[in-house]
Amino acid sequence: MSPRYAVFDLADGKSYVFRVLSANRHGLSDPSEITSPVQAQDAIVAPSAPGRVLASRNTKTSVVVQWDKPRQEEDLLGYYVDCCVAGTNLWEPCNHKPIKYNRFVVHGLTTGEQYIFRVKAVNAVGTSENSQESDPIRVQAALTTPSHPYGITLLNCDGHAMTLGWKVPKFSGGAAILGYYIDKREVHHANWHEVNPSPVKDTIFTVEGLTEGSLYEFKIAATNLAGIGEPSDPSEHFKCEAWTMPEPGPAYDLTFCEVRDSSLVLLWKAPVYSGSSPVSGYFVDFKEEDAGEWRTVNQTATANRYLKACDLQRGRTYVFRVRAVNASGVGRPSDTSEPVLVEARPGTKEISAGVDEEGNIYLAFDCQEMTDASQFTWCKSYEEIADEGRFRVETAGDHSKLYFKNPDKEDVGTYSVSVSDTDGVSSSFNLDAEELERLILLSNEIKNPTIPLKSELAYEIFDKGQVRFWLQAEHLSPDASYRFIINDREVSDSEAHRIKCDKATGIIEMVMDRFTIENEGTYTVQIHDGKAKSQSSLVLIGDAFRTVLDEAEFQRKEFLRKQGPHFAEYLHWDVTEDCEVRLVCKVANTKRETVFKWLKDDVLYETDTAPDLEKGVCELLIPKLSKKDHGEYKATLKDERGQDASVLEIAGKVYEDIILAMSRVCGMSASPLKVLCTPEGIRLQCSMKYFTEEMKVNWYHKDAKIPSSEHMRIGGSEDMAWLQICEPTEKDKGKYTFEIFDGKSNHQRSLDLSGQDRGRVVGGLPDVVTIMEGKTLNLTCTVFGNPDPEVVWLKNDQDIPLSDHFSVKVEQAKFVSMTIRDVSSEDSGKYSMSVKNKYGGEKIDVTVSVYKHGEKIPEVSLPQQAKPKLLPASASSPAK
DSSP: OOSOOOOOOOOTTOEEOOOOOOEETTEEOOOOOOOOOEEOOOOOOOOOOOOOEEEEEEETTEEEEEEOOOSOOTTEEEEEEEEEETTTOOOEESOSSOBSSSEEEEOSOOTTOEEEEEEEEEESSOBOOOOOOOOOEEOOOOOOOOOOOEEEEEEEEOSSOEEEEEEOOSOOOSSOOOEEEEEEEETTOSOOEESOSSOBSSSEEEEOSOOTTOEEEEEEEEEETTEEOOOOOOOOOEEOOOOOOSSOOOOEEEEEEOOOSSOEEEEEEOOSOOTTSOOOEEEEEEEETTSSOOEESOSSOBSSSEEEEOSOOTTOEEEEEEEEEETTEEOOOOOOOOOEEOSOOTTOOOOEEEEOTTSOEEEEEEOTTOOTTOOEEEEETTEEOOOTTTEEEEEETTEEEEEESSOOGGGOEEEEEEETTSSSOEEEEEEOHHHHHHHHHHHHHHTSSOOOEEEEEEEEEOTTSOEEEEEEESOOOTTOEEEEEETTEEEOSSSSSEEEEETTTTEEEEEESOOOGGGOEEEEEEEEETTEEEEEEEEEOTHHHHHHHHHHHHHHHHHHHTTSSEEEEEEEEEEOTTSOEEEEEEEESOOTTOEEEEEETTEEOOOSSOOOTTTSEEEEEEOSOOGGGOEEEEEEEEETTEEEEEEEEESHHHHHHHHHHHHHHHHHHOOOOEEEEETTEEEEEEEOSOOOTTSEEEEEETTEEOOOOSSEEEEEETTEEEEEEESOOGGGOSEEEEEEEOSSOEEEEEEEOSSOEEEEEOSOOBSEEEEETTSOEEEEEEEEEESOOEEEEEETTEEOOOOSSEEEEEETTTEEEEEESSOOGGGOEEEEEEEEETTEEEEEEEEEEEEOTTSOOOOOOOOOBOOOEEEOOOTTSOOO
16 A cells, blocks of 8 residues: 555544554554644645546447546546557547536547547646546447348248248347347237247247147347347248148248349258258249249259349349259249349449468458448358368458468369348459469469568658658568669768668668758669569659659758747638538647737738637637638737748638538538418428528429529528419429539428318417407418318307308418408307318317407407317318
8 A cells, every 4th residue: 555645525624633553464553653733624636537437339430438537526627538549559639628527429530440548637736647548449330239030931830830931130230140039929819929038049940839720920039239129020820730742842041142233143041841852953033023924044943052143134123032843843932032123332342362472362352331240251152161271261350361272273163252241242253264373373473582572662751851761671681681772873871871771670761861952863772681682763853853852841841830839730611510610720839928810811800719729729710601701811820939820711712612511511401391371472491500692502393493583583591591482373383392502412302382282271360359349350361272172260169141240251262361340249259260171171269359449458368379270181071
């Protein structure tokens, strides 16, 4: 134990004395002398380190980090989170402001990469020590339960037991499927019964203890580390009766691989019930989905359990089935396969053949879509390879290679690979005799006694402008020798050419402190190591030389610039989720006396808050960007050590790109199209975070672009785009689409005004009306429906006889008015308007209160819009 110990939970203002005892395995010592009285008082010190740090999956690019609070957390300003790629020890901050809570979502991570996290606490005194590091975590979406199995098929029945087969779930949930649970019930029985208390590993299982002659149905659920997924839909009704037919039962588990633009490969499993004799072959049938008759792919039965279907039509969807054959004939067909679209997936990759640096011949395949549950399966003739004497498989991350140990003519054939828990990622490679001979020749060349180089002669430029020439050999023995030659003249180690060789790493390098116009030419390194030799050259003449010289001069000037305050990242822009334009730059090597300024067109730009140079990031927000914001924006840094500036002009192409970026945010935030009835007609409107007419927007009617006109006016406000249809007619029915283009994608919102619609009240009525006797009451509203609705007025739920005192008008099948002339107290009551057609309608109530002249106006609540009540469609609805 440390000779220092902090005592907590003491009362403020009280005095305490202390003594210390030591202990070993034999017991306690005598106590020490008692200290002088010490008064407890609050003293702020740097916080202790946070406790255990846990990282958990969130999305494909983010991780949730949580930690235990430090023991003393009073006066904390918050926490800082750091991360690094596992194995690098290069820590980077995840946040630039202290986090108040002990949980943080770290975004912007690389999918598939492994990260480690640590946390520091901070208060007014300073920061704590780093917490312990979290366990490494791979960035992938969080685990979920698998989706449901499907395609439950009856494969055999002996009258007391049924053998079932099914297909694995389309989505594993990001983890390997551990097994399946099966439930059964007799048809028409309410309760399901568990078949297997422990999960079944395979996708085939025999359910025993069934009653002969009864009908059964089954459902199946898969399980993984995250739990048990949703069960499948119930199977078809299977009758428990013994199979005795001489022909085979159905093949099952039809799957597809290598789906391309005109072909695919179909695989299946042999029937469980073979009939009176062994299965001798298979026929494969196909047809277009929901159309046509079955056609047979192969005219003679194939003994394989796979078949490549060619000459298919790109873009069409097909279904397949398989029929097994034995000596008694053709058996019952398999269940129809899932529909498959004959079209190569975008970015489809194929198997490649090659020879590695050691001369080993391999077939390679990459799959970026794999998950933790994915596995590569290599096959020859579509049978999984299990011969470890001839092959070796190496898989790392999303790369897998099949190595040939001693390649010869027996290795000629068709090789394939598939990746599980993906959307059918697979490929095949036909390794013929000619290709195998080419690979063997290349392998022999590589195995010749030469010195392999990890990297050819290259150059790099250091921060101060020095130029380093270097190469790296795979291996160099202690006896290896080398020569540096410039323009046919050997140079040796000197102040002008600092040359050295690290034979342990194979790196040979030469550093030139000053690179000038006189250094143009050809650079060569020659290596000898025993009988082996190698040579690598780099030609720096003309434009190539000028590139190196300019970069060296630039780095020398940059080094001088960075001796004072400077911009680590120059001024650039982005658009926030609130559609504000943000100008951002990063500064470095600043101090308290450093002055930072924002300018626009060389005039000081006033901001609400001064930039905090300690953070290293300076931002300027421009809300609701428009042409008035055109101009040259400049950020400047200055102190006695020097000055630096960064300029960004918002105009021309830059301004157009910003508008497109704002269009992307606005397009994604756009609301569905809404219909608003106005005195002029109908207005279609789309709300969004910000709108300016400089955005590239279009309106379409029945896929035809709408030009702005008196009849259809196009416009908008700061948060809305709209289309005003003035005095709409039958021709204006149809589908309307609003489109905003962001430079890459079109964001669209559509609304169909042509379909039938129930009767609706689209212009509101008040819920209460107060009026003096003798006046004229007029209630108006707008209704809508297709077909045109019928309008009925009621008073206290009774029909109203029409007269000069009470009249109703319906104009253009949409403008409705009710007028009561010379109102009296007898006109008080509840008035209802019913709007209805064959598809249903609405009913709306209005309370009318009449008072006499001179009386106090009755107190009523503030006027509110009446709320319609839905009316269902019925046989008595108005005819279309």
